[in-house]
Amino acid sequence: MIKNISNLGDAAVYCDFGSDVSETINTKVINYFNHLSVLVKKNKINGIKNITPSYNKLIISFDLEKTNYLEIKKVVMNLDIKEDAQNNNKKVKVPVCCENEFGLDFKRLLDKTRLSKEEILKFYLEKEYFCYMTGFIAGMPFLGDINKKIRCDRLETPRVKVPQGSVGITEQFTNIYTFESPGGWNIIGNTPLKIFDKLNLEEPALIKPGDKVSFYQISKKEYINWNE
Amino acid sequence: MSNTYFQILRPGINTTIQDGGRNHLYHVGITVSGAIDQRNLKLVNKLVENQLDEAVIEFAYQGPLLKLKNGKIIFSITGDVLFKIIRKNSKIEDGICYKKYILEDGDQIDLISTKNTAYGYLSVKGGFKLEKVWNSYSTNTKANIGSNNGKKYSIEDKIIIKSNDLQTSKEMKMSYNKISDNIIRVIKGTNFNYFSREAQNSFFNQEFLVTKLADRMGIRLSGLKLENIVSTNIKSEGLIRGAIQVPADGNPIIMLSDHGTIGGYPKIGVVISADLDRVGQLTPRSAIKFKEVRLEEAQNIFKAYTDDTNKYLNECN
Numbered sequence: 001m002i003k004n005i006s007n008l009g010d011a012a013v014y015c016d017f018g019s020d021v022s023e024t025i026n027t028k029v030i031n032y033f034n035h036l037s038v039l040v041k042k043n044k045i046n047g048i049k050n051i052t053p054s055y056n057k058l059i060i061s062f063d064l065e066k067t068n069y070l071e072i073k074k075v076v077m078n079l080d081i082k083e084d085a086q087n088n089n090k091k092v093k094v095p096v097c098c099e100n101e102f103g104l105d106f107k108r109l110l111d112k113t114r115l116s117k118e119e120i121l122k123f124y125l126e127k128e129y130f131c132y133m134t135g136f137i138a139g140m141p142f143l144g145d146i147n148k149k150i151r152c153d154r155l156e157t158p159r160v161k162v163p164q165g166s167v168g169i170t171e172q173f174t175n176i177y178t179f180e181s182p183g184g185w186n187i188i189g190n191t192p193l194k195i196f197d198k199l200n201l202e203e204p205a206l207i208k209p210g211d212k213v214s215f216y217q218i219s220k221k222e223y224i225n226w227n228e
Numbered sequence: 229m230s231n232t233y234f235q236i237l238r239p240g241i242n243t244t245i246q247d248g249g250r251n252h253l254y255h256v257g258i259t260v261s262g263a264i265d266q267r268n269l270k271l272v273n274k275l276v277e278n279q280l281d282e283a284v285i286e287f288a289y290q291g292p293l294l295k296l297k298n299g300k301i302i303f304s305i306t307g308d309v310l311f312k313i314i315r316k317n318s319k320i321e322d323g324i325c326y327k328k329y330i331l332e333d334g335d336q337i338d339l340i341s342t343k344n345t346a347y348g349y350l351s352v353k354g355g356f357k358l359e360k361v362w363n364s365y366s367t368n369t370k371a372n373i374g375s376n377n378g379k380k381y382s383i384e385d386k387i388i389i390k391s392n393d394l395q396t397s398k399e400m401k402m403s404y405n406k407i408s409d410n411i412i413r414v415i416k417g418t419n420f421n422y423f424s425r426e427a428q429n430s431f432f433n434q435e436f437l438v439t440k441l442a443d444r445m446g447i448r449l450s451g452l453k454l455e456n457i458v459s460t461n462i463k464s465e466g467l468i469r470g471a472i473q474v475p476a477d478g479n480p481i482i483m484l485s486d487h488g489t490i491g492g493y494p495k496i497g498v499v500i501s502a503d504l505d506r507v508g509q510l511t512p513r514s515a516i517k518f519k520e521v522r523l524e525e526a527q528n529i530f531k532a533y534t535d536d537t538n539k540y541l542n543e544c545n
Contacts, residue, residue, distance in 0.1 A: 009415050009498030010526035012468045021463055033255065040252070050254035052466030054490055059466030061254075064501050064530050069523060133464075135257035135489040138371040142464070178257075179371065196256075198373055201362065205256040 001028060005076060007069045008059060015058040015076060021144075021172070026132045029053045030210045031081050036060065045075055053209055054133045055142075089210040091128075094176070094191050096167050096215045097223040102190035104166070105155070109186055112152045121217065123147040124188065129174060131211045137181050139196025139205040143213050145172040158184030165190040167215065176207075189217075192226035230357065232299025234387040240292040240339065242444070245356065245375035248281035250364035254466060254489045258373065261366035262485050264347050264444060264508035267537050268306040274541050275304035275328050275400045276353035283358055283365035283375065285350040285387065288444075289511075291339025292381065294350075296331050299392045303337070304328050307348030307509075308406055310340045328400035345406075345509040346442070354391035370445070370486060402543045412503050414518045415526055417472060419494035422458040427478075430454065431496060432520050436480065440512040444486040447510060453478030456494065464492040470499035470507070484508050500526040502533035 001017070008014040015032065017025050033053040039045045047067030052059045062072050098121060100106065106117050113120060129143035146169055154170045159182065162168070166177040168185025177183060178196040195206050207213055218226075246269065249262025263269035263286055270280040285292070291309070304327065305311055311323035316334035323329075323337075325348075331337065342348045358365045358375045365375050372378030376385060420428065430452050441448040460476035467473075471483045473493035482499060483491075485508070499507050500521060510516065521529065 006418065007415070007523050008418055008468060008495070009470055009500065010523055010530065011470075011501050012498075014418055019463070037255075049251040050260065050468075052254040052489060054465040055463045057463075057465040059468065061468045064527070065534060068527060133490065134255065135466075136464070136491075137488070138257040138373070140257055196371075198361070198371070204258075209255070 001081065002032075002076070005073055010069070011064045012059055012061040013069060013072045013076060015060070017056045017058070019056065021055045021132070023130050025056045026130070027210065029056060029058050032058050032076070032079065033209070035079055035081055036076070039075075045072075048072065052135065054135075089208070089212065091212045091214070092207050094167075094193055094213060094215050095218040095222070095226070096189040096191045097218050097220055098189035099220050102166075103188045105186040105188065108155075109150070109152055109188070113150055115149065120150050120188070123150050124169070124174075125215055125217060128212050128214045131207050131209050131213060133209050134205050134207065137177070137179050138198075139178040139207070140175055141195070141205075141207040141213065143174045146174050152186050154184035155186065158182055162187065163190065165192065167191055190223070192223050230299065230389060230391050232301065232389040232392055233297050234294040234389070235297050236292055236381055236383055236385055236387070237295055237336070238293035239381045239383050239385075240287045241290050242288040243292045243381040244286055244367035244369065245283050245358060245365050246286040246367065247283045247365045249485065250362050250366055250368070250374070253362060257489050258362070258371055259368065259486055259489055260469065261364065261368045261374065263349065264485055265307065265349070265505040267505045268347075268349050270537060271326065271402060271404065271540055272304050272306040272349040272351040274544050275306070275326065275402065276302050276351045277400070278351060278353060278355060280541075282351065282355045287339055287348050287350070288342070288346050290341050291348055291350075293336060293338045294387070295336045296333060299333060299389065300394060301331050301389055301392065302328055302353035302394060303331055304351050304400070305339070305348060306404070308343045308345045309348035310343055312338045312340065314338060326402040326404045330394070344408075344511060346511050347509060352389050354389070357388040357390045368486065400544050402540050404540060407506060409506075410514070410516050411519050412507055412516050413500045413521045413526070413529065414472065414497040415500060415521060415523060417495035417497040419458075419462060420496055422456050422494045423474070423496060424455040424457045427454040427456070432518055435515045435517055438510045438512050438514045438516065442510065442512055444484055446484050446487055447482045447507070449480045449482070449516075451479070454480065454496065458494075460494070461492050462494055464490045467491045468498070470501070470504050471495050472497045472499065482507055500529060502526070502529045
């Protein structure tokens with residue numbers, strides 16, 4: 001399970017699940033995250049401030065006035081996690097408009113992959129993706145893995161502003177820009193769907209780690225009328 | 229129902245509402261926010277007999293010029309701040325930090341600037357009329373969450389004051405000593421061994437300069453390039469306040485309260501909790517040095533830091 005537990009500074013515990021990026025390892029990270037979150041919600045653990053799952057790490061930050069590294073480490077080591085724990089993960093279908101005004105980087109992708117736009121979209125849309133983590137900006141999901149044939153590095157010079165709703169790909173991953181933000185992913189389209197809703201106080205992020213996500217294409221007309 | 233408010237005659241460079249911060253949301257990408265200088269947040273609230281983590285106005289460098297409308301309040305300023313109180317009769321008083329004042333209807337507070345530090349704090353007894361978002365009043369300007377719709381204050385905004393509670397018995401004052409040490413204590417990071425022996429040595433021995441790229445998200449430093457011998461990228465993982473990332477250009481970045489929740493650069497170190505207030509207050513062109521401490525030592529230093537904070541708080545009991 002956890003390969004190594006160490007301290008990250010004096011107020012965080014760093015749980016290392018290995019160096020590979022895979023659904024198997026990430027599912028273990030998410031299991032630990034879900035377990036700890038329930039305990040925090042039920043006030044069973046004192047002093048935890050934040051828990052951040054990522055591909056293969058889990059970072060737990062705590063209030064040094066209330067607890068310390070050894071106490072939280074002990075809690076983590078004593079967790080009884082079942083390998084095949086049932087998660088409440090869901091499937092999300094995301095509409096995406098890939099017309100040229102939204103698919104900003106097709107020209108670059110056609111050059112790099114030597115495929116046509118139709119082929120790229122066929123490979124992209126036929127797969128269901130796994131959400132490894134959310135973050136960087138509020139609600140941004142990191143999804144994978146995309147077909148090897150359409151993988152491509154980040155832009156050499158990142159954009160200063162990627163439009164809100166942009167759907168991007170890089171390496172084996174795909175994501176959605178929930179806010180306008182700087183970024184270097186190859187943009188293939190834009191979704192009108194609200195992925196992060198700050199008015200939804202219970203569950204602001206539509207896509208959570210462990211969820212399965214697939215994309216389907218919509219026309220520009222459907223895109224424009226989506227939120228009406 | 230109070231009708232008392234601050235009219236903003238000049239908003240200042242980066243004036244926001246901050247409190248203890250917003251927790252339990254890193255996993256959806258929402259950062260902690262909160263006052264950069266948590267000790268001065270507590271002290272400024274204590275001086276007006278508020279809860280210690282009540283929402284206050286945080287300002288950076290040039291602060292706001294505020295005019296009080298429809299009421300009479302008690303306020304205090306902490307930090308290293310040059311400010312004046314302009315009374316209704318045009319009489320101007322030089323302001324003193326760490327002291328309680330009464331402000332009358334029509335009086336103005338001119339928060340001219342911070343001195344050799346980045347942030348200052350203004351509290352009002354009883355607090356401001358705001359709504360919590362995810363259990364915090366803090367303004368998060370990146371995700372537009374929190375007070376003032378997640379935006380810094382601008383000239384047309386009003387800051388509404390909760391009460392006209394002037395029930396006060398005594399004078400409130402603290403004799404605050406600002407620590408002007410340039411040593412920042414650090415615990416080695418999870419990727420410390422990504423750096424060459426020379427880089428590891430120079431990290432703890434050479435001086436770094438704070439660049440002008442310093443804000444509530446983080447502080448970029450410049451110095452001798454820190455050579456990475458393993459990889460200039462890691463698989464993205466969580467970040468925390470105080471984490472020091474080193475991107476491919478070899479210049480360290482220290483994460484502050486509004487940092488991105490995950491990052492993909494190696495972490496060479498983490499600033500200890502007791503030094504976070506001081507790091508956040510650094511201004512461009514200041515020179516700093518990192519000093520290595522071990523976990524147990526950091527925990528003891530934090531106890532001393534907490535005792536110091538309590539000593540100041542007790543001056544007002």
